[in-house]
Amino acid sequence: MNSEQRRKLSNISTASLPPVSVQKKKLRSIGSLVCCEEYHTCHNIIKKRKKEFKAKYCEFKKIGKGGFGSVMSGIRRSDSKPVAIKHIPKGLVRYMLVKRQGYEYKAVTEVALMAQAAGLLYDGSVANQGVIGLLDLYQLRTEILIVMELPLKSxxxxxxxxxxxxxxxxxxxxxxxxxxxxxxxxxxxxxxxxxxxxxxxxxxxxxxxxxxxxxxxxxxxxxxxxxxxxxxxxxxxxxxxxxxxxxxxxxxxxxxxxxxxxxxxxxxxxxxxxxxxxxxxxxxxxxxxxxxxxxxxxxxxxxxxxxxxxxxxxxxxxxx
The missing domain is CATH 1.10.510.10 (Transferase(Phosphotransferase) domain 1)
Known part of the structure; x- marks a missing residue:
C-alpha cells in the first residue's frame, strides 16, 4: 500500500506581536482557539526571508507528501541536528485566530493545533511528549515552511x-x-x-x-x-x-x-x-x-x- 494512496513545537509566543485587525465572520470558538479559514485578507505576522532559512537549515530529500504539502529531510547547520521541513503552498494554508492576553493573533492553523496538542500554547494545558515538536516557522512569499524535529532513525x-x-x-x-x-x-x-x-x-x-x-x-x-x-x-x-x-x-x-x-x-x-x-x-x-x-x-x-x-x-x- 503506497503512502501516496493514503491520502508537526516549541511554544508559540505572541506577547511581542501586534494585534490583528480582522473582519469577524463564521468563527467557531472553543476556549481561546478560533477556526477562521476565511481570514486570507489578514496581514502575516511572522515574516522571514528565504535566505534566512537557507542560512540556518540545509535540505536533503523528500520524505513525505500529502494533500497539504510535501516534507523534506534536512539538518540545522549550527549543530547538524536532523529536522523535517514541511512546505505548504500559500494557497493551501489555513489560518486561525489565537486569543491571548486580550489580543487576537493570526496563526497558521496546523502550527497552532500542533502547539496546543503538545500542551505548549495555553496555561493549564497538559504536556504531551507524543506530539512532534516545532522548531521554526517561515512565512515566505509563495509558501509556508514548518520546521520540526526529526528523531534519529525514525x-x-x-x-x-x-x-x-x-x-x-x-x-x-x-x-x-x-x-x-x-x-x-x-x-x-x-x-x-x-x-x-x-x-x-x-x-x-x-x-x-x-x-x-x-x-x-x-x-x-x-x-x-x-x-x-x-x-x-x-x-x-x-x-x-x-x-x-x-x-x-x-x-x-x-x-x-x-x-x-x-x-x-x-x-x-x-x-x-x-x-x-x-x-x-x-x-x-x-x-x-x-x-x-x-x-x-x-x-x-x-x-x-x-x-x-x-x-x-x-x-x-x-x-x-
Missing part, C-alpha cells in the same frame, strides 16, 4: 511495517499503541482533534533501546467541539461509519475508530476501508492474542455510542 509506521515485512511482533505493536493511546488522550484533553490518525502520521523511532512514538501532520486537524462535524478532512478510507451513515461525526469516537483501523491495517492483507469493514466478515487474526483482537474490535464497533472512550482504552487488558 520512520512512519507504514514504512516500519514494510521494514518488518508486515510481521511486527505483537509486543512491539502493544508498546506503540499504548503510547499512541496515551498521546491521543492528552491531545484531546488539550482540545485538539487530529482527525487523520493513520500509519503515515505516526513516527516510530528507537529511544534508548525502546520504541517511541510521535504523532505528526496536523493539516487535517481541528479544535474539539461539542456539536458534530459534518465535513470530513482526512483519509476517507479511515472515516468512521457514522460519517458514511449519518453524514456527521464526533471527535473522540472518530479517534478511537482510527486507532482500531490502524491496528487492523497492520495485519490485514488488503488496505483498510471503512465501507468494506462494515460489510464484513471481519474474522480475528490468529497471529494476535485474544486481548489484542478484543482491543481492535472494541475500537471498530460500528455504533459510536458503544465504542469505548480513550481513557477506557488506556485501561484495556491488552495495554495494562
Amino acid at each position: 520512520m512512519d509506521m507504514h514504512n516500519f511495517n514494510i521494514l518488518r515485512e508486515g510481521r511486527i511482533p505483537e509486543h512491539e505493536v502493544k508498546s506503540i499503541f499504548k503510547q499512541l493511546v496515551d498521546a491521543a488522550v492528552l491531545m484531546h484533553e488539550n482540545g485538539i482533534f487530529h482527525r487523520d490518525i493513520k500509519a503515515e502520521n505516526v513516527l516510530v523511532y528507537l529511544d534508548q533501546g525502546n520504541l517511541s512514538v510521535k504523532i505528526i501532520d496536523f493539516g487535517c486537524g481541528d479544535i474539539i467541539k461539542n456539536e458534530p462535524y459534518t465535513r470530513f478532512s482526512g483519509t476517507f478510507d479511515f472515516a468512521p461509519p457514522e460519517k458514511l451513515l449519518q453524514r456527521q461525526y464526533y471527535a473522540e469516537p472518530t479517534t478511537v475508530w482510527q486507532i482500531g483501523a490502524l491496528l487492523r491495517d497492520l495485519y490485514a492483507e488488503e488496505a483498510f476501508e471503512t465501507r468494506k469493514y462494515m460489510e464484513g466478515p471481519n474474522p480475528p487474526f490468529d497471529c494476535l492474542s485474544h486481548e489484542c483482537n478484543d482491543f481492535m474490535n472494541q475500537c471498530l464497533t460500528i455504533s459510536p455510542k458503544q465504542r469505548p472512550q480513550l481513557v477506557e482504552l488506556q485501561r484495556h487488558p491488552w495495554l495494562v
Whole structure:
C-alpha cells in the first residue's frame, strides 16, 4: 500500500506581536482557539526571508507528501541536528485566530493545533511528549515552511511495517499503541482533534533501546467541539461509519475508530476501508492474542455510542 494512496513545537509566543485587525465572520470558538479559514485578507505576522532559512537549515530529500504539502529531510547547520521541513503552498494554508492576553493573533492553523496538542500554547494545558515538536516557522512569499524535529532513525509506521515485512511482533505493536493511546488522550484533553490518525502520521523511532512514538501532520486537524462535524478532512478510507451513515461525526469516537483501523491495517492483507469493514466478515487474526483482537474490535464497533472512550482504552487488558 503506497503512502501516496493514503491520502508537526516549541511554544508559540505572541506577547511581542501586534494585534490583528480582522473582519469577524463564521468563527467557531472553543476556549481561546478560533477556526477562521476565511481570514486570507489578514496581514502575516511572522515574516522571514528565504535566505534566512537557507542560512540556518540545509535540505536533503523528500520524505513525505500529502494533500497539504510535501516534507523534506534536512539538518540545522549550527549543530547538524536532523529536522523535517514541511512546505505548504500559500494557497493551501489555513489560518486561525489565537486569543491571548486580550489580543487576537493570526496563526497558521496546523502550527497552532500542533502547539496546543503538545500542551505548549495555553496555561493549564497538559504536556504531551507524543506530539512532534516545532522548531521554526517561515512565512515566505509563495509558501509556508514548518520546521520540526526529526528523531534519529525514525520512520512512519507504514514504512516500519514494510521494514518488518508486515510481521511486527505483537509486543512491539502493544508498546506503540499504548503510547499512541496515551498521546491521543492528552491531545484531546488539550482540545485538539487530529482527525487523520493513520500509519503515515505516526513516527516510530528507537529511544534508548525502546520504541517511541510521535504523532505528526496536523493539516487535517481541528479544535474539539461539542456539536458534530459534518465535513470530513482526512483519509476517507479511515472515516468512521457514522460519517458514511449519518453524514456527521464526533471527535473522540472518530479517534478511537482510527486507532482500531490502524491496528487492523497492520495485519490485514488488503488496505483498510471503512465501507468494506462494515460489510464484513471481519474474522480475528490468529497471529494476535485474544486481548489484542478484543482491543481492535472494541475500537471498530460500528455504533459510536458503544465504542469505548480513550481513557477506557488506556485501561484495556491488552495495554495494562
